[in-house]
Amino acid sequence: MTIDTAEQGLVSALVQAQIAASQDEVPVGAIxxxxxxxxxxxxxxxxxLNNPVAxxxxxxxxxxxxxxxxxxxxxCILYCTLEPCPMCLAACQQARVKEVIFGAxxxxxxxxxxxxxxxxDFRTHHRFEAKYLETPSCSQILKEFFEKxxxxx
Amino acid sequence: MTIDTAEQGLVSALVQAQIAASQDEVPVGAIxxxxxxxxxxxxxxxxxLNNPVAxxxxxxxxxxxxxxxxxxxxxCILYCTLEPCPMCLAACQQARVKEVIFGAxxxxxxxxxxxxxxxxDFRTHHRFEAKYLETPSCSQILKEFFEKxxxxx
Numbered sequence: 001m002t003i004d005t006a007e008q009g010l011v012s013a014l015v016q017a018q019i020a021a022s023q024d025e026v027p028v029g030a031i032x033x034x035x036x037x038x039x040x041x042x043x044x045x046x047x048x049l050n051n052p053v054a055x056x057x058x059x060x061x062x063x064x065x066x067x068x069x070x071x072x073x074x075x076c077i078l079y080c081t082l083e084p085c086p087m088c089l090a091a092c093q094q095a096r097v098k099e100v101i102f103g104a105x106x107x108x109x110x111x112x113x114x115x116x117x118x119x120x121d122f123r124t125h126h127r128f129e130a131k132y133l134e135t136p137s138c139s140q141i142l143k144e145f146f147e148k149x150x151x152x153x
Numbered sequence: 154m155t156i157d158t159a160e161q162g163l164v165s166a167l168v169q170a171q172i173a174a175s176q177d178e179v180p181v182g183a184i185x186x187x188x189x190x191x192x193x194x195x196x197x198x199x200x201x202l203n204n205p206v207a208x209x210x211x212x213x214x215x216x217x218x219x220x221x222x223x224x225x226x227x228x229c230i231l232y233c234t235l236e237p238c239p240m241c242l243a244a245c246q247q248a249r250v251k252e253v254i255f256g257a258x259x260x261x262x263x264x265x266x267x268x269x270x271x272x273x274d275f276r277t278h279h280r281f282e283a284k285y286l287e288t289p290s291c292s293q294i295l296k297e298f299f300e301k302x303x304x305x306x
Binding site: 055065071072093124 | 202218271277
């Protein structure tokens with residue numbers, strides 16, 4: 001299956017988020033795509049790996065770099081269900097991704113929402129676009145996860 | 154050996170940077186200390202691991218989280234030879250470190266130097282101090298590394 005549209009990219013990232021939810025992790029998913037092919041995938045695994053950096057985006061970037069045998073993810077698009085936090089947006093910059101597209105805003109923790117527009121900083125070594133493409137299923141899965149958590153408590 | 158002073162912490166981080174240099178990686182090192190004990194170490198391994206996030210700080214954080222079996226590095230101090238980039242400073246925030254102390258400024262790529270003072274952002278879930286403690290050996294090792302690179306070319 002190739003990823004030909006941004007919508008398809010976000011649907012594939014959402015599949016990763018669903019895996020996270022099934023493992024009782026905050027459901028955020030990400031994929032890395034090059035020339036329409038998925039070259040890396042990741043879902044949030046912070047709790048199960050006891051790893052503070054095991055966000056979906058970081059794991060997808062590492063997976064892609066491993067698969068491509070290069071830390072430079074040239075011409076790669078990262079799709080993620082949630083707006084990246086500053087760590088993850090900066091990781092996209094470190095990895096030289098071409099573009100980031102996310103399906104839900106994170107007004108409290110998202111890098112862009114907080115004003116850390118690293119991707120546009122002309123002083124840095126790499127700039128790229130980070131776009132919000134509103135995708136209700138990406139926010140819905142988070143809403144349902146936290147509602148369920150509250151009911152379980 | 155316990156780490157009783159910030160100077161000792163930076164010397165130990167520098168040992169990590171020396172390992173990086175010996176492996177032809179940009180020499181940056183980091184350690185994580187809790188109650189005077191080194192609980193995590195890391196040196197820059199971006200090239201050898203083909204991993205864009207394999208900075209010294211990220212690896213030290215992951216090592217500490219693994220050793221402590223917790224992603225929350227409560228009461229931990231991260232010592233690093235170079236001012237953390239935005240990704241690494243944000244990772245320290247994700248990991249809830251108590252403090253970051255670095256031995257050399259990175260005026261072009263350091264998070265604080267670029268004005269990304271995440272660690273002081275009152276809107277975020279965790280705040281911590283990030284201090285510069287001038288340590289000439291931490292900048293010297295980088296200078297020598299790049300001078301050697303230029304001569305080899």
